[in-house]
Amino acid sequence: QHTLLFLCCQRERILKIQSSQRPLLGTVLESTMAATSPSFQALQLNKRLLQALQEAGYTTPTPIQQKAIPLILQGHDVLGIAQTGTGKTVAYLLPLLMQLKHATGTYPRALVLATSKELVIQIAHSLAAISKYTNLRHACLYGGIGPTQQIEMVNQGIDLLVATPG
Numbered sequence: 001q002h003t004l005l006f007l008c009c010q011r012e013r014i015l016k017i018q019s020s021q022r023p024l025l026g027t028v029l030e031s032t033m034a035a036t037s038p039s040f041q042a043l044q045l046n047k048r049l050l051q052a053l054q055e056a057g058y059t060t061p062t063p064i065q066q067k068a069i070p071l072i073l074q075g076h077d078v079l080g081i082a083q084t085g086t087g088k089t090v091a092y093l094l095p096l097l098m099q100l101k102h103a104t105g106t107y108p109r110a111l112v113l114a115t116s117k118e119l120v121i122q123i124a125h126s127l128a129a130i131s132k133y134t135n136l137r138h139a140c141l142y143g144g145i146g147p148t149q150q151i152e153m154v155n156q157g158i159d160l161l162v163a164t165p166g
Helices: 047-055 063-073 088-100 117-130 147-155
Strands: 004-008 014-019 026-029 078-082 110-113 138-141 160-163
Touching (some): 047 088, 047 117, 063 088, 088 117, 117 160, 138 147
Parallel strands (some): 004 078, 110 160
């Protein structure tokens, strides 16, 4: 079991990647990242995810994606901090989808917790776009609507649950 935590940093454009299995792996100013960006293919993602990424308009990984995805795929616990809009959601969803591989069973095998209903919806949009060619099932749970439809989705069987406690 691995712990992933991605935080937004509004003030500074700082990218931190930390692993609990190794010492601090680096604090990198995004503006000082190397000019050449590896492709998503270089991150060893499967063909279904690569096709969905291309169709969703993702061309090259962002700095947080370049640093986090390989570590997560290697099984490290990761703490990623980057400014809003830098690709943190995709940085943790891609390795998660790689690990889940295919639909199995009835109960959720992964849980993504968000701080608000709006963030749950945003994560769900990203998840739908990049999991388009997988058979993984996901559901979103949040307040403000009747629970019946959400309960029915979960009871049909899901692999990934995106939710907010509020």
